[in-house]
Amino acid sequence: MRLNRTLVTLAAAATLAGGLVQPASAATEIQFWHAFTGPLGEILAKQVEGFNGSQTDYQVVAVYKGNYSETLNAGVAAFRASQQPHIMMVFEVGTATMMAAKGAVNPVYEVMQSGGESFDPSVYLPTVTGYYTDPEGNMLSMPYNSSTPVLYYNKDAFAKAGLDPDAPPKTWSEFGTALDALKASGSSCPFTTAWQSWVHLETFSAWHDVSFATRENGFAGLDTELVFNGPLQVKHIQQLGEWAKDGKFVYAGRRNEGGARFRSGECAMFTESSAGYAGVKKEAAFEFGVSNLPYWDDVEGAPQNTIIGGASLWVLSGHPEEEYQGAARFFSYLSRPEVQAEWHQQTGYLPITLAAYDLTKKQGFYEENPGTETALIQMTAKAPTENSKGIRLGSFDQIRTVIDEELEAVWAGTKTAEDALNSAVERGNVLLRRFERAND
Amino acid sequence: MEKRVVFRPSPLPYLLVLPQLAITAVFFLWPASQALYQSLLIQDPFGFKTEFVWFENFAYLFSDPLYLASFWTTAYFSAAVTALSLGLALLLAVMADRVVKGATGYKTLLIWPYAVAPAVAGVLWLFLFNPSIGLIAYYLKVAGYNWNHVLNGGQAMSLVVIAAAWKQVSYNFLFFLAGLQAIPRSLVEAAAIDGAGPLRRFWTIIFPLLSPTTFFLIVVNIVYAFFETFGIIHTITEGGPGKSTEILVYKVYADGFEGQDLGGSAAQSVVLMVIVISLTVIQFRFIERKVHY
Numbered sequence: 001m002r003l004n005r006t007l008v009t010l011a012a013a014a015t016l017a018g019g020l021v022q023p024a025s026a027a028t029e030i031q032f033w034h035a036f037t038g039p040l041g042e043i044l045a046k047q048v049e050g051f052n053g054s055q056t057d058y059q060v061v062a063v064y065k066g067n068y069s070e071t072l073n074a075g076v077a078a079f080r081a082s083q084q085p086h087i088m089m090v091f092e093v094g095t096a097t098m099m100a101a102k103g104a105v106n107p108v109y110e111v112m113q114s115g116g117e118s119f120d121p122s123v124y125l126p127t128v129t130g131y132y133t134d135p136e137g138n139m140l141s142m143p144y145n146s147s148t149p150v151l152y153y154n155k156d157a158f159a160k161a162g163l164d165p166d167a168p169p170k171t172w173s174e175f176g177t178a179l180d181a182l183k184a185s186g187s188s189c190p191f192t193t194a195w196q197s198w199v200h201l202e203t204f205s206a207w208h209d210v211s212f213a214t215r216e217n218g219f220a221g222l223d224t225e226l227v228f229n230g231p232l233q234v235k236h237i238q239q240l241g242e243w244a245k246d247g248k249f250v251y252a253g254r255r256n257e258g259g260a261r262f263r264s265g266e267c268a269m270f271t272e273s274s275a276g277y278a279g280v281k282k283e284a285a286f287e288f289g290v291s292n293l294p295y296w297d298d299v300e301g302a303p304q305n306t307i308i309g310g311a312s313l314w315v316l317s318g319h320p321e322e323e324y325q326g327a328a329r330f331f332s333y334l335s336r337p338e339v340q341a342e343w344h345q346q347t348g349y350l351p352i353t354l355a356a357y358d359l360t361k362k363q364g365f366y367e368e369n370p371g372t373e374t375a376l377i378q379m380t381a382k383a384p385t386e387n388s389k390g391i392r393l394g395s396f397d398q399i400r401t402v403i404d405e406e407l408e409a410v411w412a413g414t415k416t417a418e419d420a421l422n423s424a425v426e427r428g429n430v431l432l433r434r435f436e437r438a439n440d
Numbered sequence: 441m442e443k444r445v446v447f448r449p450s451p452l453p454y455l456l457v458l459p460q461l462a463i464t465a466v467f468f469l470w471p472a473s474q475a476l477y478q479s480l481l482i483q484d485p486f487g488f489k490t491e492f493v494w495f496e497n498f499a500y501l502f503s504d505p506l507y508l509a510s511f512w513t514t515a516y517f518s519a520a521v522t523a524l525s526l527g528l529a530l531l532l533a534v535m536a537d538r539v540v541k542g543a544t545g546y547k548t549l550l551i552w553p554y555a556v557a558p559a560v561a562g563v564l565w566l567f568l569f570n571p572s573i574g575l576i577a578y579y580l581k582v583a584g585y586n587w588n589h590v591l592n593g594g595q596a597m598s599l600v601v602i603a604a605a606w607k608q609v610s611y612n613f614l615f616f617l618a619g620l621q622a623i624p625r626s627l628v629e630a631a632a633i634d635g636a637g638p639l640r641r642f643w644t645i646i647f648p649l650l651s652p653t654t655f656f657l658i659v660v661n662i663v664y665a666f667f668e669t670f671g672i673i674h675t676i677t678e679g680g681p682g683k684s685t686e687i688l689v690y691k692v693y694a695d696g697f698e699g700q701d702l703g704g705s706a707a708q709s710v711v712l713m714v715i716v717i718s719l720t721v722i723q724f725r726f727i728e729r730k731v732h733y
Contacts, residue, residue, distance in 0.1 A: 069697075069698050073697050073698070073700075076485045076486060076700065079486055079487075080486065080487050097485060097700060100484060101484065101485070101486040101488065102488075103486070103488050104486045104488070253590065253591070257590075395699060395700075395701075397698065397699070398698075398699050405682050405683070408681075408682060430504075434500070434701065434704075437482055437491075438482050438483060438484045438489070438491075438701070438703070439484045439489065440489075
C-alpha cells in the first residue's frame, strides 16, 4: 500500500517535471505589445501566427496591453524597469515622445540594415511613411495601421433631398448647398463628424497645404510653435460653427460617437476615418457612398494630400543584438504584398507598400467594394510637402484634448472661432514648451 | 517575593509591530519620498534626461488655471459626497435603530455596498445612467429630462457624487448605528417625559451625543472623497466632459501616466498630501473642541 502511494507520487512528479522541460531548440522570443482587441486583435493574432509558422528561428509573442495610451505607458514604465518588449505599438500622437527618446529606440531603418534584411524605403507609400521618418528621410518606425479621413454620405438621404446620389460635394461651398437641401428635406442631422481635431484642423491644414505648426509641423525641431489659428482655419471653424447654430452640423462627441448616428441613418453626411468602412458596410441599412474630403477651392494648392492617423511599430533598445534580427524578419514579413493586401482588405486600413496597392487593384477588390480606393487616391495623388507630411508634436494627445475643449465652446456658441483657436494655440504652446524643457 | 513595578524591556512588542512598520515603510514612506524627490525634477518619460529644478514644478502648477479649477472641483465634490453619504447614513441608522424584527437582514443589506470595489461601483452606476442603454437614463428621458452625462458637465458631476456617496453610506451607517446604540436610553426617555417631540429629542440630545462619531466620520469621508474615489471617476467619466469631474487625485494620474509629465504629477501629489495632512490637523484642533465625550 505504501509502496503504491510512493510510486504514484513519483510518477506524478516525473510527469510534472517532464512537462516543465522546454523543447531543446527553443525559438528566440520577440515580445510585441499592442493595443488591438476584438476583431482587429484576431486579425493581428493571425498575422503573427503566419509569421511564426513561416520560420522556426523566432517566435513573436503578441500581448494586448490596453488602449493606445495604456500601451504606451506600459512600455515606458517597462523600459524604466528594464522589462521592455522588443516591439511596441505607439499611436501617431506618441511619435514625438518616442523620437525624443533616442536612447530607448532602435530606428527601424537601422534594425532592418543590421538584421540583414533587404530594405528599400521607396517601396513604401510616401504619405504613409512620411509621418514616421526623420527630416533626412530615414524610417524610424514601421507604419502598422494607418487611415485617413474621408467623407461618407447617405445616398438615400441625398435622393430624398433632391441631390444627385452619385455627385457628392467636392468643395465646402458645394457642401453648404447640400446641407441646405438636406435640412429643407427634413433631416434632423445633415452632417456630423468624428475626431474633430484630426479631421477639421490637422488633416484640413495638410489638405490645403497650410502649416499646423512651425518647423515643418514639428519635424525639424522641438522649438516648434502652433499656428493652426491662421485665417483659413479660422474661416473653416467659423463656417462649421455657423452650421452648428443652424442645426446643419450636429456635434456628437470627441471620438467616434458620430459613427453610430451615421450608421443608423440619423445623420446624412459623416467625415471619418477610412477604417470605418467595415463598420458602415456591416450596419448601414441604406445605400452609402465614400468620397474625398471636401476642400475650399479658392485656396491655391488645395487639394494637396491628407495625412494619416493610426499607429506604428517601434523597436525598443536594450535587448541582445541577435534578437533584433527577429524583429527585422517580422517587419519584412509584414511588408510582403500578400500580407499587406490581406490586412488592407480585411480592416480598411491603408496598405503600406505600393506593391500591396497594385496587388489589391489586380485582385479587383476596388471594383467589388466601391469607395475603398478613395482614401488611397487622396493620399497618393500628390507628393507630400512640408505642411502635409504629418505632424510631430510633444504632448500631442493633451494638445488634442485642448483643441477638443475649445472647439466644443464654438459648437455651443460660447466662443467665436477666432477666440477659440487663439486660446487653443496659447494653451498648446505651453504644453509644447514643457515637453521641450523635459526632452532637451 | 518582591513585586516588580518596572517591567523588563522585551523585544517582543517591537517584533510584533515590525510587519506593519515594514508595510508602511515600503508602501507609503518609500513612494512618498520618491514623489517628493521627483517633484523637484523635470524628466523625460524614459528617464534619460533629468534636470533638478527646485520648485519650478510647483510654480508651473499654481500658474495653471486648469489646476486651480481642479481645486474647486475637488472641494465641491468632497463636500457633496460627505454631506450626501453622512446624511443618508444617519437617516438609515436612526430608522434601523428602531427596527426589532429582521434587524439583521436590514443591516446586512445596508452594509454590503462597502465591499464593492470603487471601479465596480463606478461601472454599476454607469450602466444605470448610460445615455443610450441605461435604465434610469431611459426613465428620465420618458419623464422629459434629457440625460447625457457625456456632454453635460453638471450631470457628470452629479453621477460621480451619487456613485461615490452610495459606496460610503454603508461605512457611515455602521458607525452611526453603533454610536446610536451607545446612547443611554434613560436620557431619551427623560426628554420624552419632559415633553420633547421626536425631532427635538434628536437634535438636542441624540445628535450632540453622536458628535465624536460624526467628527470621526467627517475626517474619514473627506479623505475617502479625496483619494479613494479615483476608481469611480476613472470608470465613469475619466475626468468628465471638459475636465468638469477632474478631481486632484485624477489629475495626478492623467498628467503623470497619460501626459507623461512625471515632475508635474509628483508635484501635484505632494500638494495633495500637504492638503490632506493640514485638513486633518485643522479638524482635530478645532472641531475636536465641539465634541462632547
